[in-house]
Amino acid sequence: MALLEIEGLDVRFRTTNGLFPAVEDANLSVDKGEVLAIVGESGSGKSVSMLATMGLLPWTAEVSADKMAFDGQDLRQLTSRQRRKIVGGEMSMIFQEPMSSLNPCFTVGTQIDEMLRQHLGGSRKERKERALDLLAQVGIPDPKKRIGAYPHQLSGGMSQRVMIAMAISCNPRLLIADEPTTALDVTIQAQILDLLLELQQDTGMALILITHDMGVVAETAQQVIVQYAGRQVERQEVKALFAHPRHPYTEALLSALPERAGDQARLPTIPGVVPGQLNRPSGCLFNPRCRYATEHCRQVEPKALADDPARTLCHYPL
Amino acid sequence: MLKFILVKLAQLIPTFIGVTIVAFSFIRLLPGDPIILLAGERGISPERYAQLSAELGFDRPLVVQYWDFLSGLLQGDLGTSLVTHTRVVDEFFSRFPATVELSLVALLIAVIIGLPAGVIAATRRGSWIDHGVMGVSLTGYSMPIFWWGLLAIMLFSSTLGWTPVSGRISYLYFVDSVTGFLTIDTLLAGNWDAFWSALHHLILPAIVLGTIPMAVIARQTRSSMLEVQGEDYVRTARAKGLSNFRVVMVHTLRNALITVVTVIGLQVGLLLSGAILTETIFSWPGIGKWMVDAITRRDYAAVQGALVLIALIIMLINLLVDIAYGVINPRIRH
Numbered sequence A: 001m002a003l004l005e006i007e008g009l010d011v012r013f014r015t016t017n018g019l020f021p022a023v024e025d026a027n028l029s030v031d032k033g034e035v036l037a038i039v040g041e042s043g044s045g046k047s048v049s050m051l052a053t054m055g056l057l058p059w060t061a062e063v064s065a066d067k068m069a070f071d072g073q074d075l076r077q078l079t080s081r082q083r084r085k086i087v088g089g090e091m092s093m094i095f096q097e098p099m100s101s102l103n104p105c106f107t108v109g110t111q112i113d114e115m116l117r118q119h120l121g122g123s124r125k126e127r128k129e130r131a132l133d134l135l136a137q138v139g140i141p142d143p144k145k146r147i148g149a150y151p152h153q154l155s156g157g158m159s160q161r162v163m164i165a166m167a168i169s170c171n172p173r174l175l176i177a178d179e180p181t182t183a184l185d186v187t188i189q190a191q192i193l194d195l196l197l198e199l200q201q202d203t204g205m206a207l208i209l210i211t212h213d214m215g216v217v218a219e220t221a222q223q224v225i226v227q228y229a230g231r232q233v234e235r236q237e238v239k240a241l242f243a244h245p246r247h248p249y250t251e252a253l254l255s256a257l258p259e260r261a262g263d264q265a266r267l268p269t270i271p272g273v274v275p276g277q278l279n280r281p282s283g284c285l286f287n288p289r290c291r292y293a294t295e296h297c298r299q300v301e302p303k304a305l306a307d308d309p310a311r312t313l314c315h316y317p318l
Numbered sequence B: 001m002l003k004f005i006l007v008k009l010a011q012l013i014p015t016f017i018g019v020t021i022v023a024f025s026f027i028r029l030l031p032g033d034p035i036i037l038l039a040g041e042r043g044i045s046p047e048r049y050a051q052l053s054a055e056l057g058f059d060r061p062l063v064v065q066y067w068d069f070l071s072g073l074l075q076g077d078l079g080t081s082l083v084t085h086t087r088v089v090d091e092f093f094s095r096f097p098a099t100v101e102l103s104l105v106a107l108l109i110a111v112i113i114g115l116p117a118g119v120i121a122a123t124r125r126g127s128w129i130d131h132g133v134m135g136v137s138l139t140g141y142s143m144p145i146f147w148w149g150l151l152a153i154m155l156f157s158s159t160l161g162w163t164p165v166s167g168r169i170s171y172l173y174f175v176d177s178v179t180g181f182l183t184i185d186t187l188l189a190g191n192w193d194a195f196w197s198a199l200h201h202l203i204l205p206a207i208v209l210g211t212i213p214m215a216v217i218a219r220q221t222r223s224s225m226l227e228v229q230g231e232d233y234v235r236t237a238r239a240k241g242l243s244n245f246r247v248v249m250v251h252t253l254r255n256a257l258i259t260v261v262t263v264i265g266l267q268v269g270l271l272l273s274g275a276i277l278t279e280t281i282f283s284w285p286g287i288g289k290w291m292v293d294a295i296t297r298r299d300y301a302a303v304q305g306a307l308v309l310i311a312l313i314i315m316l317i318n319l320l321v322d323i324a325y326g327v328i329n330p331r332i333r334h
Ligand SMILES: Nc1ncnc2c1ncn2[C@@H]1O[C@H](COP(=O)(O)OP(=O)(O)OP(=O)(O)O)[C@@H](O)[C@H]1O
Pocket: A013, A015, A020, A022, A040, A041, A042, A043, A044, A045, A046, A047, A048, A049, A058, A060, A096, A179, A276, A277
């Protein structure tokens, strides 16, 4: 049995212009100890689908799913009290913006302690020791001093380390990392990713890594889901995906990688942008940017074929 | 923290000087002459007028008079009232506790009701509770104090007979003044009947005076809570699996309070000015009523002295608010 299993997840936002489908028919399954990457451009619904899983979307969101199970427990059926045991304890998440994700009014120590008290308990002294251990584990120098620091005294990289310490503090079985390095300096990005993977290896937790970066995917993940405009256009094992991308969008993402671009002076880019709420094309959502698009693509929405393990959302898979 | 306070204190000096200039000129800019008003209907002969004017120092150039006022002030001397010949400080502080008691209770009512109302409205945004709270507070905010005060007296005092119409305490009771707050002094004296009487007199004017701050606090709390609710760190708090109560009361409210405390501080100035109106309506023997009298009589010393004292008190309170702000907002402290 997979650790997290999601089928047919739909998320719609109530907006002044009616319902906006941010995620449609998302499917995902992560096994224990596995690393799954979700890639896609800005606005493709990566964050929204994971926030829906954690139950963190604002009240304007309507979430529905055919299946949403964590370790066999149906997340849709749980009372909010039961759900809070899982969220934070067994399944935790770190976010895109480390600087604004920590509460400015409380010290690092207080914020970690709060999590420990909620899920693990223990005496004040035990919790403090655990917090110090965690800070050391995520590579924060001088934890004794930093435990009393306020978030505004930390750099972005340090904040993200604290977020990671907090997220792993209760030994979760699944960590969702939503673009954990996007807001950080390039030099820090690699350190944070290394830290995450090291922790994943050490603890054996499963990791869902959301990223824009195909290079990161190649180095880290076992499974990859490619998402575009709220839809999963393809999912494959990482080796297969890099060897034989099935969807034109995946192919375009891969050819934008420096090592694939060969000696071209400029990296190839994908023309256009992800359609937003007001400019959704008819037919295949990717058709305005797809170099293989035909009249058929512009008219008819593609459906994944049941016998296609990659579940490619394309009329003409590569 | 000490440095923070010292810097804040230093910043008050120019404000203080500005206040003395305004206080000094304000009453002199009003038409009317204190000596003529003092003489009353009998009138006064020009010789006697000149003599009095010289005695009181009104014949000297304004700059000299101002300098006199300022140097007296710096030595802690606010002068004596033209009318009663008692020291302005004594007159002021014998009445001030009545005003403070009224304002404090008004502010207390405003916070105790306004803050939770704002929190509830924000957590139930868009519900009938939210609309109710916002509607009532808008009404309260728009109600002129004298109108609302008279309305309240008519309804609760005249028609329903729940509260007395005016004054601080029934004339049946006499208690020694220790703090100047009758509710506390009566308790210290162990006189329960007198305490109830004082409370009874206090409650209606305090509600009337507290209405606008209550509305302001409720609205500010609601909007700050809504703003903070959308912050990333509130999402983090939810992601930790904390109870909804903890997310709202600890993570959201704590941050929302930063702006609410500032707004509460700003209410203090409004409270004192509102107190003047409220005291006049309810015949509450505080500085408000006394100042209105002093202005009518062009009692220069009393008015300018009282204005400076009030300004000083407001500045002091704002300083305290700044300090409180530093305590709840770590980003300011460091
Ligand atoms: N609270 C919300 N209300 C309305 N629309 C929203 C809300 N949150 C997200 N969306 C919309 O949902 C879509 C998907 O957003 P999402 O944040 O999941 O993108 P993403 O793939 O994580 O992008 P990024 O790489 O920029 O993080 C976007 O078009 C976004 O505008």
